[in-house]
Amino acid sequence: MKKRPLLDIRGLTRDYVGNALFSRPHVNRALDDLTMTVDAGTIHGIVGESGCGKSTLARIVMGLDRPTSGEVIFDGDAVFRLNDKELKRKRRDFQMVFQDPFGSLNPRHTVGRIVAEPLHVLDVRPGRAETRDKVAAMLESVGLTAAHAERHPHEFSGGQRQRIAIARALITEPKLVVADEAVSALDLSVQAQVLNLLMELREKRGVTFLFITHNLAVVDAVADMVGVMYRGRMVETGPAQEVFASPLHPYTQVLAAAEPSIEKFGRPASQQKPIAAIADIGVGCSFRNRCPIAAARCAVEQPALRTLSPGRQTACHRAEDLLPSTQPAKARRI
Amino acid sequence: MTGTPLLSVENLAVSMRLPAGGQMQILTDVGFALDAGETLGVVGESGSGKSLLSLAIMGLLPGAATATGRIMFEGRDLLALDDDTLCSVRGKRVGMIFQEPMTALNPAMTVGDQIAEGLVWHEGLSWKVARAQAVELLDQVRIADARRRAQTYPHEMSGGQRQRVGIAMALALKPALMIADEPTTALDVTVQAEVLDILDDLRREYGMALILVSHDLGVIARMCARTVVMYAGRRMEEGPTRDVLTLPLNPYSRGLLRAVPKRRTDGGKLDTIPGSVPGFARLPPGCCFSDRCPERIADCQEAEPAWAIPTAGRGVRCIRAMQEFAR
Numbered sequence: 001m002k003k004r005p006l007l008d009i010r011g012l013t014r015d016y017v018g019n020a021l022f023s024r025p026h027v028n029r030a031l032d033d034l035t036m037t038v039d040a041g042t043i044h045g046i047v048g049e050s051g052c053g054k055s056t057l058a059r060i061v062m063g064l065d066r067p068t069s070g071e072v073i074f075d076g077d078a079v080f081r082l083n084d085k086e087l088k089r090k091r092r093d094f095q096m097v098f099q100d101p102f103g104s105l106n107p108r109h110t111v112g113r114i115v116a117e118p119l120h121v122l123d124v125r126p127g128r129a130e131t132r133d134k135v136a137a138m139l140e141s142v143g144l145t146a147a148h149a150e151r152h153p154h155e156f157s158g159g160q161r162q163r164i165a166i167a168r169a170l171i172t173e174p175k176l177v178v179a180d181e182a183v184s185a186l187d188l189s190v191q192a193q194v195l196n197l198l199m200e201l202r203e204k205r206g207v208t209f210l211f212i213t214h215n216l217a218v219v220d221a222v223a224d225m226v227g228v229m230y231r232g233r234m235v236e237t238g239p240a241q242e243v244f245a246s247p248l249h250p251y252t253q254v255l256a257a258a259e260p261s262i263e264k265f266g267r268p269a270s271q272q273k274p275i276a277a278i279a280d281i282g283v284g285c286s287f288r289n290r291c292p293i294a295a296a297r298c299a300v301e302q303p304a305l306r307t308l309s310p311g312r313q314t315a316c317h318r319a320e321d322l323l324p325s326t327q328p329a330k331a332r333r334i
Numbered sequence: 335m336t337g338t339p340l341l342s343v344e345n346l347a348v349s350m351r352l353p354a355g356g357q358m359q360i361l362t363d364v365g366f367a368l369d370a371g372e373t374l375g376v377v378g379e380s381g382s383g384k385s386l387l388s389l390a391i392m393g394l395l396p397g398a399a400t401a402t403g404r405i406m407f408e409g410r411d412l413l414a415l416d417d418d419t420l421c422s423v424r425g426k427r428v429g430m431i432f433q434e435p436m437t438a439l440n441p442a443m444t445v446g447d448q449i450a451e452g453l454v455w456h457e458g459l460s461w462k463v464a465r466a467q468a469v470e471l472l473d474q475v476r477i478a479d480a481r482r483r484a485q486t487y488p489h490e491m492s493g494g495q496r497q498r499v500g501i502a503m504a505l506a507l508k509p510a511l512m513i514a515d516e517p518t519t520a521l522d523v524t525v526q527a528e529v530l531d532i533l534d535d536l537r538r539e540y541g542m543a544l545i546l547v548s549h550d551l552g553v554i555a556r557m558c559a560r561t562v563v564m565y566a567g568r569r570m571e572e573g574p575t576r577d578v579l580t581l582p583l584n585p586y587s588r589g590l591l592r593a594v595p596k597r598r599t600d601g602g603k604l605d606t607i608p609g610s611v612p613g614f615a616r617l618p619p620g621c622c623f624s625d626r627c628p629e630r631i632a633d634c635q636e637a638e639p640a641w642a643i644p645t646a647g648r649g650v651r652c653i654r655a656m657q658e659f660a661r
Binding site: 049050157158159160187188189190191192193195196199200214215216217218220221222240241254255258259260261262263264265266267268 | 525530579
């Protein structure tokens, strides 16, 4: 018996319609029939390049934007079938950490007030003393001190501000935290501190994270599961470690090859294929113009996400060709 | 070894005048040399002074800054030049690519004209000829349909395309030295790989020297033959990139390399450097890294360690590293 996933996303599509004054309205499909599940207590990474729809996904999961079609089922409830009041009540269970630790905290408020703000959605709002205690406990659990509550955001460094943002997200004891590029703006030495904090919170409090980033190395370091997005579609999912060790979608391979690493010196020999423009969505595979192994079938038939080996899904007609002939025993990327 | 290098920075120090009065030293005892066709990576976290270093070489220091030392470029000390002479060097002999492809371009001018402007200004070409050259340059940085794209405005382009325009602009006058300050930080990894390849091709083709400033050690590993690691306005370590990244001498470089995110096979925590980069007003006594250094000894806080050459081609600022070598 498989446990019910905490987050169940089914066939999510989001179209943005551009209404230019003198041209025909044109539809930009940010999410295209996206299906995925996130199990409770896991760190689920989402990777992809800018424009792949990963931030749209975050906004919809947070209920900040509505899908054109599809469902988001969070903890048994279809989020977009709730009325406003129910949705507001539900918000205590999912919170968000944004990318920019400078823009996401109100500079005029004290840290205490910033962290306490989400408590407003609770049915029974805690009293002043209780709020103070909660804020103090929260600040301490993210590695700050209770005394920091009196200060303002500008007195803190980037890493500390991101801790404040995490404290704010956790104060209502949510089940799910959506982190959209939450460590991308941080320096290397501080980034690792914040990543450790996320892993610790998952362990101690059982918080589930939807961790959205363009940085493969970061996802590889912290995520249990990963989903790779391309042009609004999920093209590969699976345990993070396996996906990066032996990708089953050519796009994941292209991403992994392009990622700079301190173990790859000098310019790699392989040349990237120049990108031919394709405009049509829906016909064929959207990656085929960049794909090193595209075949005739890829131009006519859109590949669906299918299970290739236990826990591993890919949306590629030719994925079998990417399977290593003999499955390496738990190859790890170091 | 040939005679004088193309660029040699000696004993460079930059301090800023504070609004409240007084001076704050930002760069201290910076020095390196670079020959034609060579690549130097400058790595550091925010607040390490790496961007100020590129501005100093470019002669673009803000008015409140005073620089001492020497920046010898093609036989002239850039710090001693008057504004007019500097203007003929800047852009023409030294080009710069900025981090932010959004803000580095003029939004009210077509990209072709922005590239052509330098050619008209420095080479005295007519606009017509300069515009034709701009199209060629756009083609060189692999912008498809260059003739049409030259007539578009920056807002009509993607981030990767804008950064290519920035490169084309810096490249228009075939500078002997190119300074690229975080040129690919705002770009996706696949676009980043392309832009880095373009820079590498151009370096090979024109024998251009390249200084690449980045916080991304992977980018430095891919692009640069030599690397200098900076912290709090000081060079902590310098040497061939492969040596610096595989056998770092300074505990700060070691900490930085360990902090690069990677999967822990034992499921344990990621390595970190405790604390955060201190502000220039709050540096610890002695070695600027001593308050965060896991290998600190009492001597480290006595006095700032001098820049030392433990072995040919490597440099380091650390008492402990020098002790190791003495043994």
